[in-house]
Amino acid sequence: MDPIEISYGQLLIGLVFIATAGGASLFLKLGLERDIIWGTVRTFAQLFLMGYILVYIFRMDSAAIILLIFTGMILFAALTIRGRVQEKGVPYLIPTFISMFMSYMLVTIVVTYFVINVEPWYEPRYFIPLGGMIIGNSMSAIAISLERIFSDIRKRRDEIELYLCLGARHGEATGDIVRESVKAGMIPSINAMMAVGIVFLPGMMTGQIIAGADPVTSIKYQIVVMLMLVGSTAIGSIIIAFIVRNLCFTKAEQLKI
């Protein structure tokens, strides 16, 4: 069963929702009008662009190009995180990129190669959407971990310095802080496993069902996605927390921020 096509006219009806949000912003003086309009323009532009690019990508048969595109997506996600996390003292962009790259690449390849068993493993129709879902969802986990570790180090400065004065290495002085930061990054994806199917129906599953796929097949895919999100947020949060923690200290075990 093919899905019902949405015409461009019908798509524009969706702008009613934007007008509602914009009206609310004007009425309540929220000052969000510009962001709402800019966000709408970007949503249309980015998704259409991605759609047309995907048509080309799906025809490609080169692992190198697919991985390059995936790397570009991760880089963009890392830049987005930099816009969100307000920290000037420590250069964390490259570590963020590295931890996302390692975690997402590993998880996506395991899923396409071992779980779904796609031939070849980089088959773009699977690799790009699955990888994109990991990036989109666990990007916020990395941002949460980063925000948490920076704010905790600043808040618990006296305690960290007490440990350092007593002869602790920075690892000993910040053990709790790193644990809390990793935990904060992991909890949302664990909570999502509790609520899925009851509180919310995930976009991928509903999308497949609307597109006419067998609901049971869609559910299996969704389960794989939920599991890989837990894995990727765990790996990503752990790597970023450890790297960034180390960057906050000098070689002489002094706090930098």
Next chain:
Amino acid sequence: MLDAGELAVISGPSGSGKSTLLRLFNRLLDPGKGEILYNGRPLAGYGVVELRRDIYYLQQAPVMIQKTVRDNLLLPFRFRAAKKDTLPPDDEKLLKLLERFKLSGVTLEDDATRMSIGQKQRLAFIRAMLLAPQVMLLDEPMSSLDPVSRAVVRENVERMATGEGTAIILVMHYNFASSVARTRRYHMENGVISDSQ
């Protein structure tokens, strides 16, 4: 220059750089220029972890971790840098110290973070004593104490200097009447230190 068993008292208004100076001595900070020597060698020539256990900086605001009084007092023995052959003190010794510092109402099982600021200041002082450093950097160690506890801390500062030969640098914004024979007095203002003898 400061020798073992000597006491240096640095006074001066707040914001004059006294705490910053102390933080240079245990390398929580490094000087932009110049050098600090310890036993004739520059501080940077020592392993920083061992150096900090030798030259201990007692912070102005007493910090207690969210654990019991016992855990807080034994904190110096918890790190890898703690020498394997030094046994942590037993409860009996800890209780004696609590008594000596007029903390008889406190038990070792109490949550240290729930103590009053004056109690925390004395606990932090005991914790520093247990580490038995060669040099003790004291940053306003009596700022939150009543006259009785203040006298106890003063007595113990003097005892460390004369009895145990600890070199002590004490930062206060008011005068410290010391009975330590070898006491030097300095005054600090706007980051400049001067001899006030």
